[in-house]
Amino acid sequence: MGFISQRKICPFCEYPEMIINYKEYKVLRKFLTEQGKIIPGFVTGVCSKHQRHITRAIKRSRNIALLPFTTDYRDI
Numbered sequence: 001m002g003f004i005s006q007r008k009i010c011p012f013c014e015y016p017e018m019i020i021n022y023k024e025y026k027v028l029r030k031f032l033t034e035q036g037k038i039i040p041g042f043v044t045g046v047c048s049k050h051q052r053h054i055t056r057a058i059k060r061s062r063n064i065a066l067l068p069f070t071t072d073y074r075d076i
Contacts, residue, residue, distance in 0.1 A: 008044075008045025009045065010045060010046050010047040010050055011045070011046070012046065012047075012050040012053075013047055013050070020050065020053045020054055020057050021057065022056075022057040022058075022060035022061040022064075022066070023061070023066070025061050025066040025067050028054065028057055028058050028061060028067060029067070030044075031044060031046075031054050031058065032058065032067070034071065035070060035071060036067075036068055036069060036070045036071050038054075038055055038058055
């Protein structure tokens with residue numbers, strides 16, 4: 001009896017036309033939790049190369065205030 005692979009495929013490797021840009025904050029929000037933490041690659045299925053690019057882009061967009069560093073749960 002064989003096992004079915006549950007391995008996630010990196011969406012950026014599968015579709016090379018998808019680029020990681022720090023200005024596209026709507027795409028980067030998918031890789032953040034509600035508290036503003038970066039979700040690790042083994043959860044999202046992103047390869048390590050693209051995870052580094054995502055992390056760099058998130059940090060850049062936080063620095064120019066496109067994404068928040070944290071969210072205050074009391075404001076909700």
